[in-house]
Amino acid sequence: MKILVAVKRVIDANIRVRVKPDHSGVETANVKMAMNPFCEIAVEEALRIQQAGDAEEVILFSAGPQKCQETIRTGLAMGADRGLHVLTDERLEPLAIAKMIAAAAEQQGADLIILGKQSIDDDHNQTGQIVAALMRRALGSYISEIKKVAGGFAITREIDAGLEKLRITSPAVVTTDLRLNEPRYASLPNIMKAKKKPIDELSVADLGVDIGCRTEILSVVEPPARQAGVMVSDAGELVDKLKNQAKVI
Amino acid sequence: MNFAITEAQQMLVDTAKRFVAEELYPYEPEVEKTDALPERLRRQIIARAKEVGLYAANMPAELGGGGLDTLSMCLLDRELGRANMALQYTVGRPSNILLACVEAQREKYLYPCIRGEKVDCIAMSEPGAGSDVRSMACTATAKDDDFVINGNKHFISHADIADFVILFAATGVEQSARGARKKITAFLIDKATQGFNVRAGYASVSHRGYHNCILEFDRCKVSSAQVLGEVHQGFAVANQWLGNTRLQVAAICLGRCDRAYELACEYAATRKQFNQTIGKFQGVAFKLADMALKRRAAELLTYQAAWQEDHGGMSDMEAAMAKLAASEALAFIADEALQIHGGMGLMADLPLERIWRDARVERIWEGSSEIQRLIISRAILRPLENR
Numbered sequence: 001m002k003i004l005v006a007v008k009r010v011i012d013a014n015i016r017v018r019v020k021p022d023h024s025g026v027e028t029a030n031v032k033m034a035m036n037p038f039c040e041i042a043v044e045e046a047l048r049i050q051q052a053g054d055a056e057e058v059i060l061f062s063a064g065p066q067k068c069q070e071t072i073r074t075g076l077a078m079g080a081d082r083g084l085h086v087l088t089d090e091r092l093e094p095l096a097i098a099k100m101i102a103a104a105a106e107q108q109g110a111d112l113i114i115l116g117k118q119s120i121d122d123d124h125n126q127t128g129q130i131v132a133a134l135m136r137r138a139l140g141s142y143i144s145e146i147k148k149v150a151g152g153f154a155i156t157r158e159i160d161a162g163l164e165k166l167r168i169t170s171p172a173v174v175t176t177d178l179r180l181n182e183p184r185y186a187s188l189p190n191i192m193k194a195k196k197k198p199i200d201e202l203s204v205a206d207l208g209v210d211i212g213c214r215t216e217i218l219s220v221v222e223p224p225a226r227q228a229g230v231m232v233s234d235a236g237e238l239v240d241k242l243k244n245q246a247k248v249i
Numbered sequence: 250m251n252f253a254i255t256e257a258q259q260m261l262v263d264t265a266k267r268f269v270a271e272e273l274y275p276y277e278p279e280v281e282k283t284d285a286l287p288e289r290l291r292r293q294i295i296a297r298a299k300e301v302g303l304y305a306a307n308m309p310a311e312l313g314g315g316g317l318d319t320l321s322m323c324l325l326d327r328e329l330g331r332a333n334m335a336l337q338y339t340v341g342r343p344s345n346i347l348l349a350c351v352e353a354q355r356e357k358y359l360y361p362c363i364r365g366e367k368v369d370c371i372a373m374s375e376p377g378a379g380s381d382v383r384s385m386a387c388t389a390t391a392k393d394d395d396f397v398i399n400g401n402k403h404f405i406s407h408a409d410i411a412d413f414v415i416l417f418a419a420t421g422v423e424q425s426a427r428g429a430r431k432k433i434t435a436f437l438i439d440k441a442t443q444g445f446n447v448r449a450g451y452a453s454v455s456h457r458g459y460h461n462c463i464l465e466f467d468r469c470k471v472s473s474a475q476v477l478g479e480v481h482q483g484f485a486v487a488n489q490w491l492g493n494t495r496l497q498v499a500a501i502c503l504g505r506c507d508r509a510y511e512l513a514c515e516y517a518a519t520r521k522q523f524n525q526t527i528g529k530f531q532g533v534a535f536k537l538a539d540m541a542l543k544r545r546a547a548e549l550l551t552y553q554a555a556w557q558e559d560h561g562g563m564s565d566m567e568a569a570m571a572k573l574a575a576s577e578a579l580a581f582i583a584d585e586a587l588q589i590h591g592g593m594g595l596m597a598d599l600p601l602e603r604i605w606r607d608a609r610v611e612r613i614w615e616g617s618s619e620i621q622r623l624i625i626s627r628a629i630l631r632p633l634e635n636r
Contacts, residue, residue, distance in 0.1 A: 188306060
């Protein structure tokens, strides 16, 4: 079995994000970037499946500018075997990314595609679902557990009502939730080994997909500053304010 | 000039940063409060450091170490330097001088240190021999095929947890251009050796949980097979392998600068007095500017010296400048960060008071600031003399 894991380069989770003065997006120049935390969980799970003897190869995929190779390299330093990088400077929507992942998975013959459930920058939570639809594959979203079984995978999904246990057929697409695992450290020996692992660079044309945007960014703004709260003297005053001032009840 | 670090070095920094935050920080309050590092915790940190490959990262890869070059070691030490000394030291960095071991000694001392099974310590200082280390009174007298050692050592860091000591002792006197001077030999001495006693050292303002010890040698007999390097060549061995310890101090100082500086910036940007954040007052803002300036200067001097060491060798002056700049930057930054925090900076709830206390020794050990200035000024004047 081959596993394809998509890894996205995002602003480091510890960095305070700032909006560009012209409101065209957020500032990324001279800002520390890192692998999306949900993608790290996806890489970790792929490596665990491989270590359990259920997969021969773990391939990492990323699309975007040249620097995305650093993110792939981080995953290789965790232990993945090789990388695929689609070099493009275009703005990429979930649909475009999903088309590229689907095409790459097809080319590589990946039986299992693991993605983070969402990225911490755009928060779309769409890509995994679109990949499954495009490829007409079984989908397991927000998984907190996965195990290889005959003909497919036994998964546990975190849903509002609790935990849902399902069996899905292979080939499949799954997206990872926060509690699936605790990603490993990129160990020093693996960092050294990662230098020699191959990253194949592809163009969008190599995958033969249309990545044109269907949406347009009009403006990116900071969330409004929180207003100071007021102290109410009793429950009656609270209900009155909720009803007449905030008009929420 | 390109001062950018490589992709692999950045990954090492990321791993080290996470290691420090997850494996060391949580135990700092306990170690600071109790002045002790429990053996169970020490074993746990060693095991985790080995898993991640950070243990013995300074040792050659072909011997089972991490095989890091000097610059990469500085990057690692900088991250480790953010944490309490006892915890940071446990991540494991066998003394480079052990690479002078001959094969039989390697089996017994070097390899177990790389594997995290044994810990070494270095014994040089004496009550009467500090900066003037060659004036040491501890002697090793040749007798048949043995040496008999007599004398005391003090300020010996972590000798309490070490399994053996790398001892420097006087083995005779020789004439030099500047008069008579002692000949020094290095020895590997096991803790259990008869006539060798380790006792608790002085109570110190710095480094809770990481202790200095006093070593006593009374007719302690060791075989000549325990000599490290050649007889009378102790300083040659030390000079060959211990040069990097000044960079190590510089890098650790940088890590402590980072932590104090980050806390100070955060506080200056959020703490409000007189209806505005205190960073808006020039008195605080200029402190931050000076802290940033000194930190950056120390960083560049340290990295440049390390880079030089990896590309043909650094000079004594380069090592001295890095150590001097980084230890003095730390003294300044720790003090100013504390000042920006006001009274809160003195409270044990923040790591600042600890960084401030611990900072003091950095201008003293591994060559005091005065010795570093001596080295630098001699290097300046040497080419101008005897014309």
